[in-house]
Amino acid sequence: MTSSTALLEERPVLRERGQREVFCGLTGIIWLHRKIHDAFFLVVGSRTCAHLIQSAAGVMIFAEPRFATAIIDERDLAGLADANDELDAVVTQLLQRRPDVRLLFLVGSCPSEVIKLDLSRAAARLGRRFGPEVRVLNYSGSGIETTFTQGEDACLASMVPVMPATDASGLLVVGALADVVEDQFTRLFAAMGIGPVRFLPPRQARDLPAVGSGTRFLLAQPFLADTARALEERGAARIPAPFPLGVEGTTLWLQAAARAFGIGVSHVRAATDMAQERGRRAVARYRAELAGKRMFFFPDSQLEIPLARFVSRELSMNVIEAGTPYLHRQHLAEELALLPASVALSEGQDVERQLDRCRAARPDLIVCGLGLANPLEAEGLTTKWSIELLFTPVQGYDQAGDLAELFARPLVRRMRLAV
């Protein structure tokens, strides 16, 4: 741990400030509302916020969604007392429409923050009115406070203070995972003899896990700085580990948990051998196509460094640059220790300069956001949109092959096409 921190200090990081071609934290609502089945996300913002979420989701609404925007208008800007009354009216209307909602998030946005609309007070007020049936929490998903996946961090952190207290020993897995991945991990932890295991966020609001001095937690996602801090304030201890991407990452992640619970290596091996072997087989299918290919990550989800580690070590790819919007040195220490020294790191963004570097390097595969992908393809470069890495189950042994396939597919496609 100390050696890896030292390693990072030696490692040069290009820090840039300029136009950041990234989503804001509101985008997280797209996967969070599907994860917590009885939660509703009410953005208090502008038409831009509403338009962003529906555009980033890339789909129209098939059923009435569990997210919406309370669009601030001219009248609200005239006086704040009025805005609070208006918000109460909107929430009342909403909860009448949706009696199934048990957890309501008031989500702050750029405009609500600039006009200093106090959503924590609003949440407390509305919580008194609609509780205990409906719990009302608030967090900020604004672009001035959060970058893309930091919205999930802010959301999870807002739940920590209301988690029940416990002194019992247990493992908490933190970060939204697909249900199918959670179930796989649950089986692996059970086979290793670790328990009880709980997940944050829960699938149902009433299943909010308990936390306390006996809780040890594993981060399943690399962007959860505030959530981790809030859990530590409740007495929980973080288990330092790389992230469960790829076979190696998953094994190290599970081993870290096992060590924290005093479970021997042989136990871990017995529980995971078969899945590891299966994962390696699945990844091997794609290594032949991907080995030696040069890759470039634009900053987006903060998954870039764990992904760079995975593609370097398990797929033998050469990562030219791994850009990340924010480099959390402590949470990524184990990842950085595994990352080949040849990978250049950049933090923050000046998109025009980064595009210059990317074009000059002519990588075989670029991981970037939706705004950049087609223009780069039109220049003859090959891209993978990064948002898919958040929407697709990619963690754990049985998804390692799927993760590799996400990177292989654009290259295979380019090879197939003769037009």
Next chain:
Amino acid sequence: MKLTLWTYEGPPHVGAMRVATAMEGLHYVLHAPQGDTYADLLFTMIERQSKRPPVTYTTFQARDLGGDTAELFKNAAREAYERFKPQALLVGASCTAELIQDDPGGLARALGLPIPVVPVELPAYQKKENWGAAETFYQLVRAFAVKAEPGPRARCNILGPTALGFRHRDDVTEIVNLLTHLGIAINVIAPLGATPSDLARLGHAAFNIVLYPETGLQAASWLSRQFGQGMVKTVPIGVGATRDFIAEVSALAGVDPSPVLDDDGARLPWYSRSVDSTYLTGKRVFVFGDGSHAIAAARVASEELGFSVVGLGTYTREFAREVRDAAAHYGIEATITDDYLEVEAKITELQPELVLGSQMERHIAKRLGISCAVISAPMHVEDFPARYSPQMGFEGANVIFDTWVHPLMMGLEEHLLGMFREDPEFHDEAGASHLAENRPLAWDQAAEKELKKIPFFVRGKARRNTERFAADHGLTGITLETLYDAKAHFGR
């Protein structure tokens, strides 16, 4: 404050982006927080543009708010000029930047750049996307258009087409062809494809064709007042409207319309009169879209396909009066709303047989089991077809015939599917009747449960692959492990 689950229009600065992205030689510097760059994907993903929109965002964050966001804007504007060397700079603010009141116009002018700077103020808490596009185009026209001798009568401008517009690309091609056959010269098409210096030449035309009133009417009205140019407001969607349009432009241009009217290439009139179209008679249709497309679609539905218009509405409040007038013509009351739930309630109440609307009405119609065709923005990737597919002119009318009538035929098939859904050979799990039934392997409960977690559209493939894997390996039953072993074996 208004509860909004989904919005038909984006904010007004997205309208400004539609104008800037349509044009050449113009760059838009937008004072906006981090995250507002999402708007790029509207153009690169939905419209599949091969270039990024010509927009630089300041992407300020909280730490900048305490400092100097004005300086950030000035740097962004300066760097955008140096990197892109545009003919002119458009500057403005998105909703959040509007609140911090940095005055992008004043800041940009203070830079003393050697190019014109056009500021646009788009009140984000009052107005929406189409208004923003119209206002931006108007400000650009005001800034650049120079009064000139109008020249020959038979010379016009085409105003209104933008990026991210519903079939604008193909409509422009169709209308240019039509005008060319009439012997009318085209002076400038704008914003689509125009440069700021093209806008300077707008005064050389005798009249303006407002192809899309939502985006072009404000500028065209100003040109009429300032330069005394004529204006054609008929939107040429449908055979009747196209004929009216031809009569109007021919009169203004002083040309003979008969060669074009005599050989118009319109198949819609005959297709609609042919006996197999009899079943279309009196079909109850609900029409909803932007103002111009909704009004045009109602006319085509009623006069050219023999439908009964039972509902008509728009989300474009700027054109509410026109839509109300049109609705009165069909003896109904217009639905003017930007709340899709209200539209849904109206459709549910009216129970039409065909819905002509935007992609949102397509989803509503699908939920209600009603046939639907899309006639209007908001845009979806499907609204940028690879094939030539105009809505305007005579070919546009042909396209409309096909796209509106086919869903009704499909609707009949769906009806039959519904009727037979419960039949033993016909339930969801059954294979096609010509494929042999083959399921000898037993799935244990855990494996069957896990299979259910796989999204339905790939579940069938997962089941087949797992069973094939089990058969190849001589297994008699399928467990959770078999499922994942097969997944690792076959990949996706």
